[in-house]
Amino acid sequence: MPNSSSAPHEGPLEGLRVLEIGDLGEVAGKLLADAGADVIRLEPPGGGRSRHVGPFVDDDPGQPSLLHASRNTSKRAVTLDVTQTAGLAIWQRLVGLVDVVIDATTPTFLDNLGGGWQWAEGQSDLRDCVWCSITPFGRTGPRRDWVVNDLVQLALGGPMMSNGYDDHQLPPIRPDGEHSIAVSNEYAVSGLLAALWMRNAGHPGQLVDVSIHEAVSATTEGAFPNWEYFGRLVQRQTGRHSSPAPTAPWQHLAADDEHVCLINGGLPRGGASWTGLLDWMDEYDAAADLRDPQYQELLFRDPRSNPEGRLHVARTIGDFVQRLPADEVYRRGQSLHFAWGTVRRPEENLDDPHWADRDFFWEGACPGVDQPVRYPGAPYRFTRSPVRLRRRPALLGEHNHEVYVGELGLTIAELREHLEAGVV
Numbered sequence: 001m002p003n004s005s006s007a008p009h010e011g012p013l014e015g016l017r018v019l020e021i022g023d024l025g026e027v028a029g030k031l032l033a034d035a036g037a038d039v040i041r042l043e044p045p046g047g048g049r050s051r052h053v054g055p056f057v058d059d060d061p062g063q064p065s066l067l068h069a070s071r072n073t074s075k076r077a078v079t080l081d082v083t084q085t086a087g088l089a090i091w092q093r094l095v096g097l098v099d100v101v102i103d104a105t106t107p108t109f110l111d112n113l114g115g116g117w118q119w120a121e122g123q124s125d126l127r128d129c130v131w132c133s134i135t136p137f138g139r140t141g142p143r144r145d146w147v148v149n150d151l152v153q154l155a156l157g158g159p160m161m162s163n164g165y166d167d168h169q170l171p172p173i174r175p176d177g178e179h180s181i182a183v184s185n186e187y188a189v190s191g192l193l194a195a196l197w198m199r200n201a202g203h204p205g206q207l208v209d210v211s212i213h214e215a216v217s218a219t220t221e222g223a224f225p226n227w228e229y230f231g232r233l234v235q236r237q238t239g240r241h242s243s244p245a246p247t248a249p250w251q252h253l254a255a256d257d258e259h260v261c262l263i264n265g266g267l268p269r270g271g272a273s274w275t276g277l278l279d280w281m282d283e284y285d286a287a288a289d290l291r292d293p294q295y296q297e298l299l300f301r302d303p304r305s306n307p308e309g310r311l312h313v314a315r316t317i318g319d320f321v322q323r324l325p326a327d328e329v330y331r332r333g334q335s336l337h338f339a340w341g342t343v344r345r346p347e348e349n350l351d352d353p354h355w356a357d358r359d360f361f362w363e364g365a366c367p368g369v370d371q372p373v374r375y376p377g378a379p380y381r382f383t384r385s386p387v388r389l390r391r392r393p394a395l396l397g398e399h400n401h402e403v404y405v406g407e408l409g410l411t412i413a414e415l416r417e418h419l420e421a422g423v424v
């Protein structure tokens with residue numbers, strides 16, 4: 001039943017406890033933590049991978065990693081070497097404190113140690129635990145032990161073949177930002193939340209086996225249906241969707257030397273905006289022959305029926321927008337319900353009035369930076385349960401004492417002994 005109180009909750013996942021291990025699940029942990037879950041990020045004593053990957057504060061590798069900061073907001077951080085006997089025992093006790101384990105190591109790492117899903121499944125006191133495994137190819141199958149990185153995942157999974165330039169003498173391009181981790185982690189969050197929903201309905205906890213390869217392969221847009229239904233391979237095209245056949249350019253240099261992007265080559269998806277576009281073009285004597293009924297008919301036909309006609313329309317519109325400033329193309333096009341926009345530099349988004357109105361950016365502290373910084377926020381909002389920056393990214397092992405002594409019950413002497421032995 002919804003809460004009738006007018007006071008906002010702390011977050012939609014308030015009260016959920018999560019233990020995260022491995023380097024492939026940090027985005028999933030962040031999404032849960034920003035939504036109110038208590039996420040403990042467990043790293044080896046030398047730190048997880050993202051702490052050692054740039055960009056770094058002030059471009060100095062001796063300073064904190066901004067990649068790590070972006071993926072670890074709102075979490076607590078502890079260090080632990082689970083390969084040591086004492087470390088494994090601590091790990092097993094930590095698992096007993098949480099609702100969810102995000103296991104982003106390898107398919108066999110924790111199981112071989114005796115602290116993975118195979119162990120947890122046999123523990124009666126862990127019956128309600130949801131174990132979310134995030135691995136390159138899943139926990140089963142002939143590829144489960146293959147070693148890959150983001151470049152290989154995007155290539156083998158398919159998206160890279162659709163990204164690049166019209167000139168196919170150039171190789172495909174991988175978008176930067178480790179998209180395979182972001183894509184798979186969003187699938188992981190959906191899966192583990194579904195498992196929690198089932199648990200709350202009376203079912204036991206279960207294993208959620210996420211394959212990064214399968215998540216990426218399911219995110220190939222038009223490439224898969226074109227092959228599956230028509231037997232056609234799509235071709236890379238500069239700054240626009242891949243397609244079985246060449247299409248008109250979508251990106252144009254406007255009169256002020258800024259670029260604009262016209263989705264669908266500028267063609268409307270229906271007739272409602274067509275007349276308004278032609279009237280606008282007539283103001284500049286740029287409509288040419290587009291009022292010929294044959295071109296309006298194109299809007300209601302299968303795009304494959306007259307590719308030459310569609311190409312002519314798109315080129316005429318493209319020539320037109322190159323005569324105008326980019327912002328005018330963007331604003332006027334949007335007023336006519338066209339999906340048109342300017343091509344922005346990344347930093348230009350920081351001052352976007354729409355995102356400011358939506359409070360998309362979250363201001364908070366960042367290790368190594370003296371003044372507050374802005375973090376990208378969440379793409380969703382809750383009216384009663386705020387998703388927000390709950391704590392800055394943690395320093396390595398920052399919460400060892402808080403978790404191991406305050407919650408697990410170790411003595412300070414035991415913690416010091418583990419520190420000296422390299423267990424934490």
